[in-house]
Amino acid sequence: xxxxxxxxxxxxxxxxxxxxxxxxxxxxxxxxxxxxxxxxxxxxxxxxxxxxxxxxxxxxxxxxxxxxxxxxxxxxxxxxxxxxxxxxxxxxxxxxxxxxxxxxxxxxxxxxxxxxxxxxxxxxxxxxxxxxxxxxxxxxxxxxxxxxxxxxxxxxxxxxxxxxxxxxxxxxxxxxxxxxxxxxxxxxxxxxxxxxxxxxxxxxxxxxxxxxxxxxxxxxxxxxxxxxxxxxxxxxxxxxxxxxxxxxxxxxxxxxxxxxxxxxxxxxxxxxxxxxxxxxxxxxxxxxxxxxxxxxxxxxxxxxxxxxxxxxxxxxxxxxxxxxxxxxxxx
Amino acid sequence: xxxxxxxxxxxxxxxxxxxxxxxxxxxxxxxxxxxxxxxxxxxxxxxxxxxxxxxxxxxxxxxxxxxxxxxxxxxxxxxxxxxxxxxxxxxxxxxxxxxxxxxxxxxxxxxxxxxxxxxxxxxxxxxxxxxxxxxxxxxxxxxxxxxxxxxxxxxxxxxxxxxxxxxxxxxxxxxxxxxxxxxxxxxxxxxxxxxxxxxxxxxxxxxxxxxxxxxxxxxxxxxxxxxxxxxxxxxxxxxxxxxxxxxxxxxxxxxxxxxxxxxxxxxxxxxxxxxxxxxxxxxxxxxxxxxxxxxxxxxxxxxxxxxxxxxxxxxxxxxxxxxxxxxxxxxxxxxxxxxxxxxxxxxxxxxxxxxxxxxxxxxxxxxxxxxxxxxxxxxxxxxxxxxxxxxxxxxxxxxxxxxxxxxxxxxxxxxxxxxxxxxxxxxxxxxxxxxxxxxxxxxxxxxxxxxxxxxxxxxxxxxxxxxxxxxxxxxxxxxxxxxxxxxxxxxxxxxxxxxxxxxxxxxxxxxxxxxxxxxxxxxxxxxxxxxxxx
Ligand SMILES: [Zn+2]
Numbered sequence: 132x133x134x135x136x137x138x139x140x141x142x143x144x145x146x147x148x149x150x151x152x153x154x155x156x157x158x159x160x161x162x163x164x165x166x167x168x169x170x171x172x173x174x175x176x177x178x179x180x181x182x183x184x185x186x187x188x189x190x191x192x193x194x195x196x197x198x199x200x201x202x203x204x205x206x207x208x209x210x211x212x213x214x215x216x217x218x219x220x221x222x223x224x225x226x227x228x229x230x231x232x233x234x235x236x237x238x239x240x241x242x243x244x245x246x247x248x249x250x251x252x253x254x255x256x257x258x259x260x261x262x263x264x265x266x267x268x269x270x271x272x273x274x275x276x277x278x279x280x281x282x283x284x285x286x287x288x289x290x291x292x293x294x295x296x297x298x299x300x301x302x303x304x305x306x307x308x309x310x311x312x313x314x315x316x317x318x319x320x321x322x323x324x325x326x327x328x329x330x331x332x333x334x335x336x337x338x339x340x341x342x343x344x345x346x347x348x349x350x351x352x353x354x355x356x357x358x359x360x361x362x363x364x365x366x367x368x369x370x371x372x373x374x375x376x377x378x379x380x381x382x383x384x385x386x387x388x389x390x391x392x393x394x395x396x397x398x399x400x401x402x403x404x405x406x407x408x409x410x411x412x413x414x415x416x417x418x419x420x421x422x423x424x425x426x427x428x429x430x431x432x433x434x435x436x437x438x439x440x441x442x443x444x445x446x447x448x449x450x451x452x453x454x455x456x457x458x459x460x461x462x
Numbered sequence: 463x464x465x466x467x468x469x470x471x472x473x474x475x476x477x478x479x480x481x482x483x484x485x486x487x488x489x490x491x492x493x494x495x496x497x498x499x500x501x502x503x504x505x506x507x508x509x510x511x512x513x514x515x516x517x518x519x520x521x522x523x524x525x526x527x528x529x530x531x532x533x534x535x536x537x538x539x540x541x542x543x544x545x546x547x548x549x550x551x552x553x554x555x556x557x558x559x560x561x562x563x564x565x566x567x568x569x570x571x572x573x574x575x576x577x578x579x580x581x582x583x584x585x586x587x588x589x590x591x592x593x594x595x596x597x598x599x600x601x602x603x604x605x606x607x608x609x610x611x612x613x614x615x616x617x618x619x620x621x622x623x624x625x626x627x628x629x630x631x632x633x634x635x636x637x638x639x640x641x642x643x644x645x646x647x648x649x650x651x652x653x654x655x656x657x658x659x660x661x662x663x664x665x666x667x668x669x670x671x672x673x674x675x676x677x678x679x680x681x682x683x684x685x686x687x688x689x690x691x692x693x694x695x696x697x698x699x700x701x702x703x704x705x706x707x708x709x710x711x712x713x714x715x716x717x718x719x720x721x722x723x724x725x726x727x728x729x730x731x732x733x734x735x736x737x738x739x740x741x742x743x744x745x746x747x748x749x750x751x752x753x754x755x756x757x758x759x760x761x762x763x764x765x766x767x768x769x770x771x772x773x774x775x776x777x778x779x780x781x782x783x784x785x786x787x788x789x790x791x792x793x794x795x796x797x798x799x800x801x802x803x804x805x806x807x808x809x810x811x812x813x814x815x816x817x818x819x820x821x822x823x824x825x826x827x828x829x830x831x832x833x834x835x836x837x838x839x840x841x842x843x844x845x846x847x848x849x850x851x852x853x854x855x856x857x858x859x860x861x862x863x864x865x866x867x868x869x870x871x872x873x874x875x876x877x878x879x880x881x882x883x884x885x886x887x888x889x890x891x892x893x894x895x896x897x898x899x900x901x902x903x904x905x906x907x908x909x910x911x912x913x914x915x916x917x918x919x920x921x922x923x924x925x926x927x928x929x930x931x932x933x934x935x936x937x938x939x940x941x942x943x944x945x946x947x948x949x950x951x952x953x954x955x956x957x958x959x960x961x962x963x964x965x966x967x968x969x970x971x972x973x974x975x976x977x978x979x980x981x982x983x984x985x986x987x988x989x990x991x992x993x994x995x996x
Contacts, residue, residue, distance in 0.1 A: 273537075
């Protein structure tokens with residue numbers, strides 16, 4: 132299948148379908164609801180039910196615009212302009228999916244953002260064999276290896292307990308969609324009193340409807356910061372530090388793998404857990420698909436494509452695909 | 463039970479993951495408390511970056527190239543890949559540790575074994591063998607131990623803050639007073655020795671030892687002339703723009719150390735000759751300066767001298783250097799740190815060295831005039847030293863005040879922004895900036911950091927909104943955003959249209975309150991350049 136890479140996204144011309152376009156198109160597949168992937172008002176939008184629900188919350192629309200949302204759940208298939216589309220779990224955030232396109236005897240998989248290890252929330256990634264793979268490489272350098280979800284849970288709860296025992300307030304910085312809810316789940320699951328910032332809390336009902344269970348939590352309130360863990364968006368760190376309350380900040384992220392993240396994030400505790408695949412996971416994923424051709428589209432594209440070529444896989448970093456304008460969710 | 467490198471690495475990792483100094487000291491002390499004497503001494507030596515006892519000022523000579531070569535062999539990545547990872551991580555020891563996780567699990571290594579490994583590395587003179595030895599060690603250790611094993615070698619621990627932390631933890635672990643430990647450490651410069659003495663309760667017996675650089679006393683900047691209080695309590699000297707140095711000497715043996723506690727002796731043979739002629743033993747604090755016609759030359763001249771591998775007669779002739787002494791810390795068995803400045807100065811003057819001229823401040827109003835005179839002599843500014851004060855090694859003390867104009871700051875306008883790499887790949891984090899020249903803006907430099915992630919993210923949005931053109935990773939923007947940059951000097955540069963470049967520019971802040979019209983003009987840059995030649 133011929134693909135067209137540009138700053139607007141990836142276009143599969145043969146079936147007139149865009150993959151995570153950056154602006155409004157005719158028909159688009161959204162791999163997940165992070166705003167650097169789902170930021171447009173395309174005519175037809177295909178995605179998992181959860182992705183579409185989250186997308187609608189973040190990008191509301193009026194009915195008269197006539198936008199058509201088409202649900203394609205994990206494992207389901209649909210016919211699309213002579214192709215067969217199939218939806219496969221991607222593990223990145225709740226609702227994240229890969230898309231398998233079968234057309235003209237060829238199998239193409241687009242991973243979107245993907246994680247290979249089991250996530251704290253949501254379905255684990257499935258690896259499907261294909262001929263041609265489009266994969267991301269946010270963490271495509273061999274220094275990036277991440278904690279398992281069990282280790283992450285332990286680190287998150289352990290840090291919170293330690294702070295609370297010493298009379299300090301543990302603060303976790305999490306992006307509004309994905310990381311934030313995962314941290315809330317880890318904390319409340321360990322029985323730790325937790326207050327959640329509104330930007331994160333507003334998506335919790337979606338998680339609950341999807342079957343994710345949270346323990347008790349309370350809404351974040353600026354006047355009451357003691358005796359509990361806080362889960363807030365990164366922009367609030369300074370504000371919290373200015374309150375005079377003894378706050379201790381943890382940074383849960385793939386970037387937290389490297390010590391210099393401490394300074395850059397303004398955190399004292401680093402927890403290297405990501406909703407993206409680490410280096411080993413990426414290799415495992417690519418090799419698992421047995422793809423003969425691989426396009427690397429995000430992050431260390433050139434480097435990672437080079438690594439794949441060394442392993443005998445025909446891989447490249449399509450020129451037009453880079454420089455995607457990422458929003459707050461660098462992950 | 464003997465302590466392991468893994469135990470040390472584990473506790474240091476926990477220390478890194480907490481910001482409170484008290485908790486850092488507590489964690490380290492708790493671990494130290496459980497160690498036998500020999501292991502305590504080893505651990506403290508490792509932490510002070512001197513893993514081989516008695517090595518003196520001879521280095522382990524395991525440079526970055528050796529570490530890189532060993533890392534590549536152990537982890538199986540290419541040199542190119544290692545470089546890339548190193549750039550991302552910013553620290554070679556950490557990079558190797560992280561990459562090492564891709565390999566075998568490794569085994570526990572006792573501190574004693576690590577010490578033997580350091581010793582073998584130290585004794586081995588052939589680089590190729592050093593690499594082989596290192597490959598063997600890194601390959602069998604666990605990844606986290608690898609990281610800290612290397613940090614000991616690469617000198618990561620030889621920073622002042624770390625040393626104070628170790629001293630405090632040692633005091634806590636052995637139940638001794640912090641001041642006692644610190645005093646012994648300052649006297650001897652040998653933390654391993656101090657650790658043993660602390661365990662045994664013999665701190666008072668630790669003696670001063672030559673050829674271990676002491677920490678330097680530092681001055682606080684004086685912001686307002688009015689802050690000095692009563693004029694009569696201050697002694698005034700010029701502040702020189704050279705290399706702050708400490709000279710140790712004892713019957714023909716001379717060593718010169720910088721503030722980074724680096725040994726620069728080889729670069730200055732004429733100073734060695736001078737101190738060889740001084741009798742007895744001593745430690746003198748002062749400044750190495752390039753010198754001609756009784757005045758200091760520009761710092762860049764001195765740098766040329768430092769850059770030379772071989773110092774022959776020609777170099778000595780073309781860039782003559784002198785040592786200007788201003789304090790005496792030790793003399794013939796006596797440590798003078800706790801003596802009043804007047805006494806130290808008196809004994810210094812008896813030694814026949816070139817001494818920095820000193821006078822008493824008559825009135826606060828004189829400061830401006832003295833400052834101008836010092837600048838006129840080509841010096842950086844003034845130092846005010848409090849009458850009767852002691853030498854507070856390792857402290858930035860209010861007993862010394864420096865009067866020094868920052869070389870300068872400029873309000874500049876960003877003309878282009880470049881995409882960062884790695885984690886900042888989606889942000890515009892590197893900025894080319896300009897000053898006004900009539901109606902136009904002409905570039906004077908480029909700077910990389912200094913802003914927080916939040917600010918960079920916000921600026922990225924702004925730049926995308928005012929983008930004019932893109933060339934690959936570089937986005938040319940409309941000249942609207944004003945930044946305040948600090949820098950160390952101005953030099954001529956054919957690279958920029960302005961004809962000038964700022965040395966070591968760094969971003970101080972984003973001046974949201976200023977518009978491009980309010981940015982500095984080229985005249986100001988020219989003026990600063992002219993001043994640097996004066
Ligand atoms: Zn995402």
